[in-house]
Amino acid sequence: MSNTAVAQVLDTSGELCPLPVIKTKLAMDKLAPGQVVQLIATDPGSKSDLPSWANSTGNSILEAREEQGKFVFLIQKT
Amino acid sequence: MTTTAPRPDLASLLDPELFRRLHEETHKATEIRRVALVASKGTLDMAYPPLILATTAAAMGMECGIFFTFYGLDIINKKKLAGLKVSPIANPAAPIPVPNILGMIPGATYLATFIMKRMMGAQRMPTVPQLLDMCQQLNVKLIGCTTTMGVMGVAKEDLRDGVDLGGAATFLDYAAKAQVTLFV
Numbered sequence: 416m417s418n419t420a421v422a423q424v425l426d427t428s429g430e431l432c433p434l435p436v437i438k439t440k441l442a443m444d445k446l447a448p449g450q451v452v453q454l455i456a457t458d459p460g461s462k463s464d465l466p467s468w469a470n471s472t473g474n475s476i477l478e479a480r481e482e483q484g485k486f487v488f489l490i491q492k493t
Numbered sequence: 494m495t496t497t498a499p500r501p502d503l504a505s506l507l508d509p510e511l512f513r514r515l516h517e518e519t520h521k522a523t524e525i526r527r528v529a530l531v532a533s534k535g536t537l538d539m540a541y542p543p544l545i546l547a548t549t550a551a552a553m554g555m556e557c558g559i560f561f562t563f564y565g566l567d568i569i570n571k572k573k574l575a576g577l578k579v580s581p582i583a584n585p586a587a588p589i590p591v592p593n594i595l596g597m598i599p600g601a602t603y604l605a606t607f608i609m610k611r612m613m614g615a616q617r618m619p620t621v622p623q624l625l626d627m628c629q630q631l632n633v634k635l636i637g638c639t640t641t642m643g644v645m646g647v648a649k650e651d652l653r654d655g656v657d658l659g660g661a662a663t664f665l666d667y668a669a670k671a672q673v674t675l676f677v
């Protein structure tokens with residue numbers, strides 16, 4: 416477990432592409448640089464979609480793990 | 494093996510100041526990433542791909558525009574949007590595969606549409622109107638094709654609020670500056 420302070424938890428369990436990416440983007444828009452969102456997703460595509468999104472937008476994925484069939488990401492706004 | 498003449502160092506041929514400016518300009522030009530999509534089909538199943546790509550592109554920080562042409566114009570037509578359907582004819586991948594001869598029966602298209610909407614709902618897929626709302630929230634440019642409007646008798650008031658209008662040249666000018674262009 417990471418001890419990074421999480422500013423917002425975003426649970427997109429049960430939702431498919433494009434929602435996890437869109438909701439992450441909309442949540443990040445409201446945060447200040449340095450703040451962290453924890454995203455929970457069950458869409459199998461999110462495993463590669465979120466890193467691609469982060470790479471494209473310049474935000475950082477601090478942690479990515481799989482937990483009981485869910486993908487959990489810690490994403491920091493740049 | 495042939496030997497190649499050493500290539501001249503480009504920077505040494507150019508005025509350093511000019512080289513720096515060219516370098517800067519080139520990188521500035523690639524900073525904006527743009528996706529230009531054409532939506533040409535007026536069926537429920539074919540409305541999804543351009544809208545999913547557009548919302549995702551915008552969420553990834555890319556500029557995105559969709560040109561709605563021919564039957565694709567129905568997607569941004571307020572009067573037609575609710576009536577988008579899935580046809581089981583010539584569609585072996587329809588929710589329930591139907592022999593074409595049965596697909597002709599009145600009600601087959603209605604049934605295929607009903608089943609697809611139910612499947613989408615069960616998977617919590619956003620509806621087409623919801624995706625269009627997201628597009629506009631994310632500043633995706635929605636362009637209605639004026640030629641199609643003329644041919645099919647569609648007025649500007651029939652289209653969603655906030656759409657732009659344009660023809661082939663408008664789209665091509667927009668697409669010429671895009672790194673990704675797809676025709677759906």
